[in-house]
Amino acid sequence: MPNKFVDVPIGLDEVALAHRGWSCLDARARLKVDNWSRLSVSLELSHDAEAWTNRFIDPDFMLSPLVLEVTSVATGLISYASFGFRDAASAVAGDIHEAVSGVISYGDDPVSASDLRLKLTSFDAADVPLSIRPLQTVRRPLKVQFRSASAGLDALDHEIDVDAYVSSEDPDDEEVTVCVRGVTTMAAYRKLVEVTASRDEGHEDGEFEIRLPNVQVDVLDETDFLLKRFEATHYMEVSGASADDVPKRAAEWVDFFTESADELAGEPSKVVVRLVQG
Structure with a gap:
């Protein structure tokens, strides 16, 4: 052709x-x-x-x-x-x-x-x-669970959307696909300063430095055997010394993970998504 x-x-x-x-x-x-x-x-x-x-x-x-x-x-x-x-x-x-x-x-x-x-x-x-x-064509969806793995995210508000499924173009060549989209909104200036001060003593009064979360996704079978762990590092943070330094919009991020089903030591059943401290 x-x-x-x-x-x-x-x-x-x-x-x-x-x-x-x-x-x-x-x-x-x-x-x-x-x-x-x-x-x-x-x-x-x-x-x-x-x-x-x-x-x-x-x-x-x-x-x-x-x-x-x-x-x-x-x-x-x-x-x-x-x-x-x-x-x-x-x-x-x-x-x-x-x-x-x-x-x-x-x-x-x-x-x-x-x-x-x-x-x-x-x-x-x-x-x-x-x-x-x-x-791709979805062959079957995967159950999704969300767990917070860090107590250091209390200065942030998160909206998370997760799609997880087994898909393929060819039925004999399946993949696990997990897509995580997130929107992270900052707390008010005083809260950012309060959280920063509670973590260390290395900042001056009125300063804030907050790392935004990274993402960890575990793929498990129906017995909770861990088949695969995906991790995304976002390198995002906010810092400053006044209310003017707080971003005026939310941070937006996306992670798109895939793995061949042939590489897994079992049949995927669910995924567990965690936000972890950056």
Whole structure:
């Protein structure tokens, strides 16, 4: 079969991008269809550090990650792919070009543009694959339990959404997939100072320094045998010495974990999600 190239529309989450200093000058997606279907995305961007007013990550370490959200129109399943990581120094020399790609279907039936919904967005932290993964079908859902593993998160309010399931493109090649999306809101300034002071004596009066949580996910069988542990480190924190230093918006993050079922020593039955102190 000769190669066939098809353009795919891609939407922009302009609010999420602008919150983190990003501007998208050009975004294009293209399907290459031969024996398989491969999706590629090309971006041209700029970054304005002055517009990135609410920060949860040290810009000298990295900028807020750019993430591609891929939705299957047929199933509604969402997957994510990251465009990698940049620090502030690498983003000041003009326009930035980024790309991500991957096989989106190994099947005999080619994927069409109408089968996909694509969106470019940004989070304050993201632990997601660095390439686009094949479209999946859910074979069975997994039970989800949530447990707090740290008493040091009382200065924060969390909203957590978890999807966990066994999926596959091919019924003979199943994967465990767990997606955790979170929104973390800061307490008022006085509470942040109070919590900081209760933990150590290394800060001056009125200062606060609070690390935002990381994520730990355990995959277990029906006997509670631990089959797999996923961990995501977010590197997020807030610090300051006045109420003006408290971020004016919540931190948003996403973690997308996968593991081949063939690698597990049992049949997955449930996942346990914990927020742990950063």
